[in-house]
Structures are given as C-alpha cells and as structure tokens.
Amino acid sequence: MGLISWMFVEKTVDEKTISSVENTFGVRFPSDYRECVQKYNGGYPKPNKFDFDNGTQGVFNDLISFTDEVLNIQMFFDFKDDPGTMGIVPFGRDPFGNLLCFDFRNSLDKPQIVFYDHEEKIENSITPICRSFTELLERMYSLEENKDNGG
Helix, strand or coil: CCCCCEEECCCCCCCHHHHHHHHCCCCCCCCCHHHHHHHHCEEEECEEECCCCCCCECCCCCCCCCCCCCCCCCHHHHHHHHCCCCCCCEEECCCCCCCCEEEECCCCCCCCEECCCCCCCCCHEEEEEEECCHHHHCCCCCCCCCCCCCC
16 A cells, blocks of 8 residues: 555544444455555545456546445445345445455455446456455556556
8 A cells, every 4th residue: 555645535434333334244354455444435546547367457446435425335235135246345436337346255354356347247247356455456557657668
C-alpha cells in the first residue's frame, strides 16, 4: 500500500463494524484488506490501473464503503445467498459498475481476488485477477508509468 495514495476517503471504520459485516457474509476478511479499509474506507486509489493474470487491463475505481448511506458493502448481502455468487464478497468497484471481489469458494483463509462483470451471464461473469489483496495493490499503475521496458 506504500505507493498508492487514496483520495476521497470517508470516515474510518472500526473493528466492530468490520466484524459485523464479516459475520453477515460468514467470512473473515484478510488482514491486508482489513487494515486498508480501516484507513481508506470508500477511498479511490491512485494509481488505479491493474492487469489481470490473463493480461487484460482493469481499473480499481474505489473501495466499497462500509459507512456511506447511498452505497455500502451491506447492500451486497444478497451475494451470499445467490448460487452464482455464493462465496463471492465485493470490496471494490470499477468505473462501469463491475465489482472487485474476494472469492472464498476455494479457501476461507486465503481468498483469491476476482472480477465480477454484472453484464455477463453468471457462468461467464467471474474472472480471476490475482491471489491476494496485497498482490492487487502491488499491481497498480497509471497509464503514464512505463510498465515494462517495452513501453
């Protein structure tokens, strides 16, 4: 999280609030995410571009707020009961309404990071991004940066 700056951060989130959300979803968020959301609740990371494992580019627009009255993480509780998204817990959004999520389906201790495309059929809607929240943050870059020596 060192090279990322967070803009438009909302009020900080306490452990009790995070635990309440975890209990509702039936998961325990990874410590790297817990630490980040406590400090940067609802924030917009800069830089905000990342690459999927398959090479496709994505945008991490913002962390889903724990406290905003209009849009907050509690509004995604129906994910836990839908067979297509059971085990998927959203934590961020892209600019187009798609979601960055933890995928607890294969591991409750080390959830993968996946992309949920809300416009696709459920069988095609979930695409792996990387192995952890920290790895996602480490992948962040801006288009102005030279990602590799090739440009």
